[in-house]
Amino acid sequence: MARKSANSRDEILDAAAECFMEMGIEAASISDIARRLGATKGRVYHHFASKGALLSDVRIHAIDTMSAALEEAIDFDLPPEQNFYNMAHRHVTALLKTLPYHKVDLQKSNLSGEKSTTPYERELLEQIRVKRTEYGEAFRKVIAQGIETGVFRKVQVSVTLHSVLVLLNAPVFWYQSRGEDPAAEQNRIADELATLALNALLARPDSATS
Amino acid sequence: MARKSANSRDEILDAAAECFMEMGIEAASISDIARRLGATKGRVYHHFASKGALLSDVRIHAIDTMSAALEEAIDFDLPPEQNFYNMAHRHVTALLKTLPYHKVDLQKSNLSGEKSTTPYERELLEQIRVKRTEYGEAFRKVIAQGIETGVFRKVQVSVTLHSVLVLLNAPVFWYQSRGEDPAAEQNRIADELATLALNALLARPDSATS
Amino acid sequence: MARKSANSRDEILDAAAECFMEMGIEAASISDIARRLGATKGRVYHHFASKGALLSDVRIHAIDTMSAALEEAIDFDLPPEQNFYNMAHRHVTALLKTLPYHKVDLQKSNLSGEKSTTPYERELLEQIRVKRTEYGEAFRKVIAQGIETGVFRKVQVSVTLHSVLVLLNAPVFWYQSRGEDPAAEQNRIADELATLALNALLARPDSATS
Amino acid sequence: MARKSANSRDEILDAAAECFMEMGIEAASISDIARRLGATKGRVYHHFASKGALLSDVRIHAIDTMSAALEEAIDFDLPPEQNFYNMAHRHVTALLKTLPYHKVDLQKSNLSGEKSTTPYERELLEQIRVKRTEYGEAFRKVIAQGIETGVFRKVQVSVTLHSVLVLLNAPVFWYQSRGEDPAAEQNRIADELATLALNALLARPDSATS
DNA sequence: GATGAATGAGTTTTCATTCAT
DNA sequence: CATGAATGAAAACTCATTCAT
Numbered sequence: 001m002a003r004k005s006a007n008s009r010d011e012i013l014d015a016a017a018e019c020f021m022e023m024g025i026e027a028a029s030i031s032d033i034a035r036r037l038g039a040t041k042g043r044v045y046h047h048f049a050s051k052g053a054l055l056s057d058v059r060i061h062a063i064d065t066m067s068a069a070l071e072e073a074i075d076f077d078l079p080p081e082q083n084f085y086n087m088a089h090r091h092v093t094a095l096l097k098t099l100p101y102h103k104v105d106l107q108k109s110n111l112s113g114e115k116s117t118t119p120y121e122r123e124l125l126e127q128i129r130v131k132r133t134e135y136g137e138a139f140r141k142v143i144a145q146g147i148e149t150g151v152f153r154k155v156q157v158s159v160t161l162h163s164v165l166v167l168l169n170a171p172v173f174w175y176q177s178r179g180e181d182p183a184a185e186q187n188r189i190a191d192e193l194a195t196l197a198l199n200a201l202l203a204r205p206d207s208a209t210s
Numbered sequence: 211m212a213r214k215s216a217n218s219r220d221e222i223l224d225a226a227a228e229c230f231m232e233m234g235i236e237a238a239s240i241s242d243i244a245r246r247l248g249a250t251k252g253r254v255y256h257h258f259a260s261k262g263a264l265l266s267d268v269r270i271h272a273i274d275t276m277s278a279a280l281e282e283a284i285d286f287d288l289p290p291e292q293n294f295y296n297m298a299h300r301h302v303t304a305l306l307k308t309l310p311y312h313k314v315d316l317q318k319s320n321l322s323g324e325k326s327t328t329p330y331e332r333e334l335l336e337q338i339r340v341k342r343t344e345y346g347e348a349f350r351k352v353i354a355q356g357i358e359t360g361v362f363r364k365v366q367v368s369v370t371l372h373s374v375l376v377l378l379n380a381p382v383f384w385y386q387s388r389g390e391d392p393a394a395e396q397n398r399i400a401d402e403l404a405t406l407a408l409n410a411l412l413a414r415p416d417s418a419t420s
Numbered sequence: 421m422a423r424k425s426a427n428s429r430d431e432i433l434d435a436a437a438e439c440f441m442e443m444g445i446e447a448a449s450i451s452d453i454a455r456r457l458g459a460t461k462g463r464v465y466h467h468f469a470s471k472g473a474l475l476s477d478v479r480i481h482a483i484d485t486m487s488a489a490l491e492e493a494i495d496f497d498l499p500p501e502q503n504f505y506n507m508a509h510r511h512v513t514a515l516l517k518t519l520p521y522h523k524v525d526l527q528k529s530n531l532s533g534e535k536s537t538t539p540y541e542r543e544l545l546e547q548i549r550v551k552r553t554e555y556g557e558a559f560r561k562v563i564a565q566g567i568e569t570g571v572f573r574k575v576q577v578s579v580t581l582h583s584v585l586v587l588l589n590a591p592v593f594w595y596q597s598r599g600e601d602p603a604a605e606q607n608r609i610a611d612e613l614a615t616l617a618l619n620a621l622l623a624r625p626d627s628a629t630s
Numbered sequence: 631m632a633r634k635s636a637n638s639r640d641e642i643l644d645a646a647a648e649c650f651m652e653m654g655i656e657a658a659s660i661s662d663i664a665r666r667l668g669a670t671k672g673r674v675y676h677h678f679a680s681k682g683a684l685l686s687d688v689r690i691h692a693i694d695t696m697s698a699a700l701e702e703a704i705d706f707d708l709p710p711e712q713n714f715y716n717m718a719h720r721h722v723t724a725l726l727k728t729l730p731y732h733k734v735d736l737q738k739s740n741l742s743g744e745k746s747t748t749p750y751e752r753e754l755l756e757q758i759r760v761k762r763t764e765y766g767e768a769f770r771k772v773i774a775q776g777i778e779t780g781v782f783r784k785v786q787v788s789v790t791l792h793s794v795l796v797l798l799n800a801p802v803f804w805y806q807s808r809g810e811d812p813a814a815e816q817n818r819i820a821d822e823l824a825t826l827a828l829n830a831l832l833a834r835p836d837s838a839t840s
Numbered sequence: 841g842a843t844g845a846a847t848g849a850g851t852t853t854t855c856a857t858t859c860a861t
Numbered sequence: 862c863a864t865g866a867a868t869g870a871a872a873a874c875t876c877a878t879t880c881a882t
Contacts, residue, residue: 008845024320026236029872041874042847051873107320110313110383153409159402163380167410170376173320192369199363200377200410218862239855251856252863261856428866446656449851461853462868471852527740530733530803573829579822583800587830590796593740612789619783620797620830638841659876671877672843681877 009047011037016044017058017100025055025107052117056124059108062101063131069094074138080146081198087142088197091168092190096175106172136161143201152201164197219257221247227268227310235265235317262327266334269318272311273341279304284348290356291408297352298407301378302400306385316382346371353411362411374407429467431457436464437478437520445475445527472537476544479528482521483551489514494558500566501618507562508617511588512610516595526592556581563621572621584617639677641667647688647730655685655737682747686754689738692731693761699724704768710776711828717772718827721798722820726805736802766791773831782831794827 015036019028030051034041048054073090075083095102109132117125140161146152171189178185225246229238240261244251258264283300285293305312319342327335350371356362381399388395435456439448450471454461468474493510495503515522529552537545560581566572591609598605645666649658660681664671678684703720705713725732739762747755770791776782801819808815 024236026234030874031872040847042876043845045874046845046847103320107317110317153405155406156398156402159399160406162384163377163403163406166380166383167373167377170373173376174372188366189369192366193373195363196365196370196373196410199412199414200406202409202414204409204412205415240857241855250864252865255857256862444656446654450853451851460868462855463866465853466866466868523740527737530737573825575826576818576822579819580826582804583797583823583826586800586803587793587797590793593796594792608786609789612786613793615783616785616790616793616830619832619834620826622829622834624829624832625835660878661876670843673841675878676841 008043012044012047012054013058013061014100016054017061017104020055020058020104020107021100025104030054049120050118052121053124055104055108056121056128058101059105059128060124060131062098062105063128063135065098065101066091066094067131067135070135070138076142076145079151080142080149081151081202084139084142084146084201085194085198087139088168088194089190092171092193093186095169096171096186096189099172099175102169103172106169136165139165146201151203153203155201160201164200167197167200168193218253222254222257222264223268223271224310226264227271227314230265230268230314230317231310235314259330260328262331263334265314265318266331266338268311269315269338270334270341272308272315273338273345275308275311276301276304277341277345280345280348286352286355289361290352290359291361291412294349294352294356294411295404295408297349298378298404299400302381302403303396305379306381306396306399309382309385312379313382316379346375349375356411361413363413365411370411374410377407377410378403428463432459432464432467432474433478433481434520436474437481437524440475440478440524440527441520445524450474469540470538472541473544475524475528476541476548478521479525479548480544480551482518482525483548483555485518485521486511486514487551487555490555490558496562496565499571500562500569501571501622504559504562504566504621505614505618507559508584508588508614509610512591512613513606515589516591516606516609519592519595522589523592526589556585559585566621571623573623575621580621584620587617587620588613638673642674642677642684643688643691644730646684647691647734650685650688650734650737651730655734679750680748682751683754685734685738686751686758688731689735689758690754690761692728692735693758693765695728695731696721696724697761697765700765700768706772706775709781710772710779711781711832714769714772714776714831715824715828717769718798718824719820722801722823723816725799726801726816726819729802729805732799733802736799766795769795776831781833783833785831790831794830797827797830798823 012033016028016033019033019036022028023032030041030044033054034044037043044054048057069090070087073086075086078086140157143152143155143157143161143164147154147157170193175189222243226238226243229243229246232238233242240251240254243264244254247253254264258267279300280297283296285296288296350367353362353365353367353371353374357364357367380403385399432453436448436453439453439456442448443452450461450464453474454464457463464474468477489510490507493506495506498506560577563572563575563577563581563584567574567577590613595609642663646658646663649663649666652658653662660671660674663684664674667673674684678687699720700717703716705716708716770787773782773785773787773791773794777784777787800823805819
């Protein structure tokens with residue numbers, strides 16, 4: 001019923017994410033996106049003010065999905081290493097489940113200065129910046145906690161935080177579903193990466209810190 | 211000497227790397243690159259057959275630089291954990307020293323399907339693929355060695371190899387030179403990341419690995 | 421010789437002025453202008469940064485032509501009424517000689533607020549504003565002089581200045597060359613309008629002005 | 631009353647006149663007009679068949695307003711110079727009272743050739759042409775009368791008529807309400823312009839015609 | 841009456857590339 | 862070697878208009 005229009009918008013978002021991912025953000029044209037929908041450019045522009053706005057909406061969707069997933073995994077009452085592992089694991093499975101969106105987000109997160117953007121587009125970009133920062137804060141908190149309790153090494157928090165997040169996003173660069181059971185495969189990868197990240201942080205009992 | 215033209219070519223390469231990095235590969239036009247050189251498009255086309263070729267040459271330069279640096283650090287007679295640390299450390303310092311080139315390379319390494327390219331350009335792309343794989347092989351070898359000798363955990367080599375390389379490339383996503391002594395800063399970051407990567411791989415004495 | 425490229429630019433300017441005049445500024449597309457030249461849109465954009473810049477250049481050309489003509493007619497050593505008549509007459513003949521440009525200028529001089537313009541385009545608009553004001557100043561001066569010497573009525577200078585200029589531009593709204601000798605026709609019209617404008621200003625001997 | 635719909639139609643007309651004036655006729659979109667009304671495009675299309683029809687209706691409204699006002703001022707029993715002054719004065723006050731409409735009318739009156747228009751739109755345009763001509767006839771008549779009685783100079787009627795009307799429309803090009811009492815301000819301007827126009831026509835007692 | 845979605849044709853603009861000089 | 866003009870194809874975006882509800 002009233003879902004029709006919501007669907008229309010979301011359909012476009014999906015098609016856009018896939019096109020951006022496959023062809024690259026700049027290389028994918030609005031026509032490409034429309035063609036994938038079996039629709040016209042006009043339809044896209046009826047729902048999104050510009051290509052930039054469409055891209056930003058794809059990215060916001062990506063981040064919101066991750067945030068919602070992470071929320072469910074977080075438990076600061078657990079020991080930091082447990083909590084961290086759970087968060088990292090959930091991060092990876094969420095990432096793999098809506099990969100196109102995250103490939104797009106990552107592709108763009110890199111680039112800083114845009115050409116002339118409208119105020120509206122600048123606002124969307126600011127929104128993205130804020131959401132990304134907030135997302136990182138949960139990880140920053142658990143890492144700080146782990147260092148405090150001595151279970152994590154005394155790392156430079158800033159460098160480490162950003163780098164660990166890049167590590168957990170790594171599948172964006174190489175994941176391609178193979179034939180096997182997707183759920184199992186995703187779980188295997190999530191475990192491997194979460195373990196990798198956790199070990200990177202853990203203090204080694206023999207060596208005093210360092 | 212025939213240095214004049216070599217310089218001219220390298221200047222273009224530098225300008226291209228910076229433009230591609232700052233504006234994004236597609237968004238940067240040949241005009242932008244020429245303008246940065248204080249020259250005209252004609253000069254660029256004298257040295258490079260097409261934008262695609264120029265881009266590939268930037269990427270090849272990026273990889274060659276890294277390979278040359280890594281070569282100097284590798285020593286398979288060292289214990290794997292020592293060798294790995296040295297390689298990782300060198301990877302990061304080399305990366306930071308010519309960051310624009312690597313930002314460009316990373317930006318593109320993601321994307322798979324290209325439009326119609328000329329045979330010449332396809333050959334350059336194949337060259338890049340080969341060089342990248344070769345580069346990774348050195349790391350694959352030291353990781354395999356470490357697992358064999360029991361000093362590294364029994365990880366899924368493929369997932370881990372790619373992910374560790376992404377981790378070591380992480381500065382591409384967040385590095386911005388701060389005021390401090392660049393050499394010192396780059397060394398500090400390289401140490402942090404190499405340690406992070408090494409710890410991620412090391413077997414833990416207490417736990418019977420994982 | 422080196423005139424070729426100057427010609428190319430001026431040819432475009434001419435074609436643009438004619439198209440803008442005949443079809444209206446917004447209705448005339450760059451394609452229309454290119455078609456009239458037997459050229460491509462690309463050629464137009466090679467010489468002018470945007471449609472707005474092209475339009476502004478047409479207008480600047482219009483004003484510069486008028487200014488150069490007026491310059492020759494001005495002589496502040498003459499009695500104000502003589503000087504005014506000469507200026508007005510010259511204004512009209514200059515106007516009629518390059519009518520397309522002035523129709524375009526008038527068409528736009530009306531509109532105030534533009535959408536988002538680039539800094540470069542804003543600069544051109546400012547240039548136009550300044551040139552137009554300067555042009556008017558010559559007339560303001562002779563009117564003020566005439567009032568001082570008592571040969572002109574004591575009018576509200578601002579209202580009168582602007583209105584008299586509109587009157588002298590009136591042919592823009594109705595002139596269509598008829599069969600007769602153009603030079604003679606233009607002279608006849610210029611005399612009629614200059615006389616009209618002069619009489620509008622002159623003090624009437626019998627009536628104590630008002 | 632059936633006033634509701636009349637109001638709705640007039641509201642649209644007002645909004646259209648303002649948009650056309652501020653942004654230019656072509657630049658103002660139906661969306662802009664609807665937005666100004668706080669309504670949707672659909673509402674506009676309910677009352678007006680097309681953008682061209684809406685524009686023509688604005689122009690017809692403009693002319694009808696002027697005609698109605700002029701009607702009240704005309705009195706051919708008065709001496710021509712008196713009658714002319716009254717008509718001119720009334721023209722200006724009527725103009726100032728509904729300026730947006732007249733700015734739109736003037737903006738378009740210039741342009742001759744239209745693209746392909748529907749028969750209905752062509753009919754509206756013809757209506758406008760007729761009404762404008764009729765409006766001018768009243769002035770043509772009083773001028774002819776004045777020349778006959780010798781109170782006006784022996785001008786070329788056609789050139790003079792059109793030019794005097796342009797002069798009386800001049801505020802369209804420069805009027806901007808200042809702080810002062812609007813009625814007084816408008817009266818002051820109307821007097822200045824009517825006097826200007828009248829003097830332009832009057833025979834000078836000393837000089838035998840010329 | 842009014843709305844919101846959708847269309848399709850057109851418009852401005854960009855840009856890699858070619859070529860004569 | 863290098864320039865500047867020119868091209869042609871494609872891209873982003875606009876908008877009057879139609880139509881189902």
